[in-house]
Every structure is written in C-alpha cells, then in structure tokens.
Amino acid sequence: MVDLLLIVRLAGRRVALPAADVEAVVELEGLTPVPGTADHVAGLSALRSRVLTVIDSWSALGLEDQAAIGSTEAIVVPSGGHTYALLVEQVEDVVESKGKPVPFKASPGPGWSRVSSGMVEAGDDLLLLVDPHALIAGPPLEEAA
Amino acid sequence: MDELINDFIAETRDMLEALGGEIVAWEAAPGDRARLDEIFRFVHTVKGNCGFFDLPRLEALSHAAEDALAEVRSGKRGADAALVSGVLAVIDRIGELVHALETGESLASEDDGLLIESLKPGAAPFVEVTSSDVAIGDARKAQRSIRLSVDLLDRMMSGVSDAVLARNELSRRLRDAPTDLAVEAAFDRVSACIAEIRDAITRTRMQRIDNLFAALPRMVRDIASELDKHVRLEVDGGDVELDREMIEMIRDPLTHMVRNAIDHGIEPAEARSAAGKEAAGTLKVCARQSGNQILIEVVDDGRGIDGDKLVKKALASGVLTPERAERLSQAQKIGLIFEAGLSTAQEVTAISGRGVGMDVVRANIERIGGLVEVDSKLGHGVRFTIRVPLTLTIIPALTVSAGGQIFAIPRAAIDEILRTSGSAVKLETIGDSCIATIRGRRVPLITLTDLLGLPRNKGGKDQTIILLKPAGGDVYALLLDGVFDHEELVVKPAAPAIMAAGLYAGTTLADDGRPVLLLDPSGIASKAAIAEQETDREHRVAETAKKARVEEHAQLLVFRGLDGGRRAVRLAVVERIEDISPDAIQFTAGRLRVAIDGAILPMAGCTEAPDREKIRILRLSDGLGELAYAFDSVIDIVPLAGKLRRSRTAGEIAGVILINGEQVELVDPHWLFAHCDAVTAGEARRVCAMPLGDPWMDNMLRPLVESLGYEVIEAGEGVEADLLVASADTPLPAAPPGAQVLRLRATPEPADDSDTIYRYDRAALLDALGASEKASNHG
Structure with missing residues (x-):
C-alpha cells in the first residue's frame, strides 16, 4: 500500500516512487568515480559526512542513451544498510496515491519492466511505480559485465 | 577465574533483579506454576554455577531451596506460607552473599542452617532479622560495571565515527572561512573531545581474547573423547585484546582449526607411541599482539601435512596441472590445504566433515583483512598462524593519487614508499608484465591507473612506488602518481556493487569531504594476477607459500658474453662485477690470466685479451678461490625456473634454459673452477713446508715451488702442509x-738413500711437485 508518491522525471518519463523509500532529495556536490565497478555505479558522493553510492539510473535501466549527462539531482534511498543516491533528471512533486498499484495493461518498455511492478494512479495520471531497490540492484549480472 | 566469578556475580544479580517482581507475585499466589518455575530455575542456576566455584554457603542455600521447590513442583508439597517466606529468605540471603562476594566484605555471619531448616516441611516460618532491601540497595551502589547490549555499543561506535567525519567536514569549512581565533579554539576543544570519546569507545569494543579461548578446553575435551584421542591443550595469551567484532569473526575459523587439528592432526595414542611420541598430543593455541596485528597460532604435534599427498589429490581433482605441480615448492604444496575440496583425511569424519574447512577458514579470515599461514613438518605437526588487524573501523591509511583520483591504502600493508626517480628503483617491462627491481629484489609491478582503467599520468615522470605486502602474501609494487598524507580514516563498508569490484576494502571521507575509496591490497594483487593470465589458484597458492616464488629459487644473472651469446650464471657464485682494462689480461704461464687487486686470477669467458677499452668481468668465487669471467653486459637477474637441457658434452656450459622466451646458456661454475687450475684456490689449499733461511731453498727452489701454486711456509714442528721439502744432508724433520x-x-750421484732427488734434476723435481699437485687436485 503506497500512501505518498514521489514523482520524478527519468529517461524522459514521469514515474512514481514510493515516498516511504526515499529519505531525501538532494543536489549532489562532486562525484568520485569508482573504477572497476558495474556501469550503473556512477561513483561516490558525500552528503553531510556520509558516503553515498551514486546510481546512474539510466544505466540501471539499460537506457544509457537517454542519460541526462551532468544531472546532479538525486534521490537518497537507504537500502540494505547502505545509502544510495539515484540520479534523476528532475524531481517534480510528492502526491498522494489514489489507489493500489495495478498491474500493467501493456508492457512498460525495455528496462522498465525489471524495476516496476505496476502502475499507480497519482493526480490525474497513471504512472509507472518504480522500485528504487531494483534500480540500485542494476541490470542483471550478465548485462552489467 | 576472577573473570568467571565476575560473570557469575553479574549474572546472579541480573537474575535477582529480574526475579524481584516474580517473588512478590509468587508470594501473593503461591499456586502460580509459572512463577514457581521461574524461581526454581533461579535457584537451580545458582546451584549449578556454585559448583564451579568454591562457594559452599551459596551452594547449600540454593540446594535446599531447589529441593523444597522441587517437591512443590512435583506436587508432594503445597506452597504454604512458611515455605514461601523461607524461599524468599533464601533468595535474599543469596543476594547478600553475592553482594559480599562482589565487594569483598566479610560475609554476614548468620547461620544458614536456620534458614535451610525453615524450608523443611513443618518448620516454623523464618523470621527475617536483617533488612534485605538495604543490602540490595548497597549492592547497586557498589556495582562498578554494567552490562550493555552489544547493539548499543555498535551504535555508539558508528555515532562516534560520524562525529569524526562531521568534525573533519567542519574543519574543512573552517579552513575556507575567515579565521576567527575564538572559533578555532572552540573547534580544537571539540576535536580533542571527539578524539577522546573515540578512543574510549574503541576501547569498550575491545575484548580479551579469553572470551574466545574460554570455550576451547571443553571443546577439545569433547572432541578428543569422541575420537578417543588424548589431547593436552595449552592456551596462552588470553589477555590479548581484540575488537569485539573481530573476535566474533575469528570464532568459527578458530573452532574449525582446532577441530581439524584434533581430528586430522593428532594421531591416536597407539600411532603416537609407535612414532615415538608422547601418547597425549599437544595442542597449543596462543595469541599475541604484533604491531597493529594480532597473531593467533594453532599448533599441534600430530602427523603434519603430507604435501605430496595433497599434490596427488589436487592432481586427481584437477585443481592442479602436472606442470604446475612440478614447480611447487614444499611450502606451496602444504599451502594446497587451503584449496577447496582437498581434505587430507581419507575418511569423512563427523568432526571435521569432508574438505569443507580450510578454504572456508581462509576466506573468512581474508574477509576481515587477515591472513592464514600454514607451516608443517611431516610427522611433527602443523602450525597455523592467523593474523588479523586489531580493529576494523578506524585504520591508519596513506592517501595517494592515481589518474587524478584519490585513494587510500591501509598502512598495515605498506612495506616501503619509493620514488621512481631514485637510484634504488628500476622498472622494466618483460612481455606483458612489469617488474620493479628494488635494490636487487625483483617484485611484480602493478600500475594502478592501468588496473583501474584510469588515464595514465603522462607528464610527470617522477612517480611513486609503494611496496605492498597484502594480507595474504607476495610483496608487489604499486605504481602511483603521488602520495599525499598519512591519515586516520573511519572506514565504512562500501555498497555491495562497489565491493563486487574486488578492488576496494571500503569507503571513507577525506578531510576535504570528498569520498575516498580504500584500496584492498590483496584484491588488487589478485585482480592484477588475473590480468597477467596467471590463474587465481596459482596466485593464491603462491600467497600461502609466501615469498617462496621470489626468494626460494636460486637467482640467475643473465648476461651477454663477449661473443654476443646469452649466458647465465647462478648469482650466488658471483662475487662482484668489475671493469678492468685489457692490459690486465695476459696470456701467461699457459693460460689467460688477469691481474686484479694484487692477485692473479684465471680468466674465462674469452680465449684472448679482448680488443676493447674496458672489459667487464664477473668475479666468481667458490668460497675459497676466485676466477674472472669476461662478459659484455648484464641483461637481467631472474629466478631459476624451467628445465635445463644439458649439454651433450661436459664443458664450460652446463646446458641451456629458457628465460623469457629466449635460449640462455647456463655456465657451469664447477667445471670452470675444476678446469682453470683454480690457482687462487690452490694457493689456499696446497702448502709446501721447507726450511727457510737456506739461500738455495729461498732463492732457487722457493720461486719454482711458488710458481706451481704452492704456498710456502717454514717447516717445523706441528706445521700442516701438503708437501715437505727437506735437504738430504739434514736430519728429516717430523x-x-x-x-x-x-x-x-x-x-748428482745418489747417496746411500735412494729416496732423494738431485736438486737440479728439474724433470724429476717437477714430476714430484706435479704429482703432488695432481694428488691434491683430485683429492
């Protein structure tokens, strides 16, 4: 059951994330690359003396070509004892959901089906509900390698 | 023992406190079974614990209460008021006794007999004389230790870590802001406070390793009796302190090693007696601190590890190829024990199971930045050494730069820092791999930027090399752009996606607030080894064998001969390399010789004085004598490896070996020394004693004898010589x-004694001297 939804723009789409999963919305200052890791790990950044692992959400979706280069807008998501920052194009709003998520009526498109389990009604729109933890996990191993 | 008693006191007190409510409730409703059980458990536990200590009063009291309560539980007796108050009085008395035990006060001298009597059926209710409330109140005041949940400690630690990071950030901001002395002073105070708190909390997390060792005696006893073996356990170093987290991480590996030692190491009594050992095996477990590492050793005097048997198994299971097996040193063979699926025991046993073990042990220890080493003598036992860092969270580190990025390297792994511009360092590329030669020692070189796929530093030639000795083995050199600073870093585990790279040990924040990756020296080594097409396994075996690859093999000096051919000679026989002028080389007395440092050495490596300005020679030594070997230039120093193809005929060249893909002739120093008259050596060996002072002997014979390579000494009593020359007309000395x-x-005419030689009979004289020369040469 999702109460509040965070609406962000990602890879040209408006999508919703459960606001309960999101700790903060930040503007990242500086990025330390981490060589030798999977593509969707953009690097490290610091937030109030905490180290954030920055996730390149576009790579995580397998949609590198739609990446918003230089975006510093990120949502902070704690997951599995670590804190991540998911880069997005733009954070729009927080809205109340109008109901339970519903399964897709049609395929949401490549990349998206892995990070989303359904649609959710927010405001006047029906948006893809994205699981931030799935974004953090990144593409399956063989793709990441 | 003190520690255990303290634990007992603390535990009893905790239980008493928890029981407080139950007692009251039970008093109100003596029929309440749950309450009764609770109280019964308490006295039962106290009674059991007392058995370990010499506490007769406590034991008698708890025993009496237990008996009475047992009767109630079994329904033989009703819980009447007399019993209830009797039990309560006993519990109070236990509290008093425990309190007295803790504070060391003399025990209250009341007669426990009365109390115990009051528990008997039909006894008069016991009337309390002392107020137990006061006693317990005192106990609370006296208590100087508290029991904390470990979670709370962890939270404190992470809180302090955050405080340190926040302090670092504040310090950075302060540096950017206009200076205000008052603010700075305040900041310094905050810094000092945080440092102090951090120190204290780090210490609260330290635990005596006793906690880990305390379980060993029982475990050893159980396993030994199960296997019907006799094992004597010796534990030492229990007072060594280690981070609590580390202790937990070591617990399983240590348990496993102890099990293995008893199961596979220590033989049954009969086998031990047959091998001439004491019937009881000895298992030693000891800990000691060495720098910022803790060493834990598990030593048994059992049958040891059979390296060859391991190799056979490894070959059978395909872990090892025959070629590699041939090249393994003994230490590397024993190191195979850490391979998955190689268990030395023939049968699977209930204790150690099969093959699951040392590989897991190793993995667990390495995960916490430690390492395991093994050393074994077949038939004499095994020594496992675990090395672990003191603590996990705050580590001293070196910040370095490579490819424009900052990294941190744990200082514990750093052996040495060198500049590439220094004369002690030489970098070479051989095939695909790089080698750094540091003061004659050759170590693999890993360029960090290449490994990480970062842009290489093009401009600056002056780079830095760090010699790293990772937790897990071989020394290697890491080429970096520069070194910044030593820092104490609060290291946090990195996200799984980052750890998956296998290169990093964690993340931290530098003083300037930027995240910094902590490099994992062993991870880098294995990553680079993979890049060099070296199998991970071989690398790990090599790690275990520790240095074996680099230092156990003989070193070869590879050089270019005067004829341009590649040759090699064992480095050990090379005394030094010198440049000499060709004038020093002359064909004298039947062979080419060189005059050097006031000595004449036989010359090898060329047939005539070479026509060049300077000639380089290798001065070869067999420990006694020397000879010179002319050559053109030094190519390399490499470890002796690979197969020698012997020469068809014996000669200066022993055979040919393959070094870096090229044929290299291996010079046979034995042949050289055997066939170069080994003059210098001869001088040292062959001694001629003759009467000195005789002009003919001094001026005529002596030069001749010396020219044949003898050392001349004066004949006399007790002189040791190979040859004694004497005049026929003097009495023969001893x-x-x-x-x-x-x-x-x-x-010329022989006198009556035919065993003399005319002194100008040169042929006979030389023959005699020569015979002696030959005799000593072959002797």
Missing part, C-alpha cells in the same frame, strides 16, 4: 701428517 716428503740432495 713430516706433517699426510704430507708428501721430498728430499733433495746437492750432488
């Missing part, structure tokens, strides 16, 4: 044992 005697007469 000949040294084993010496050949040469008597010379002044007249």
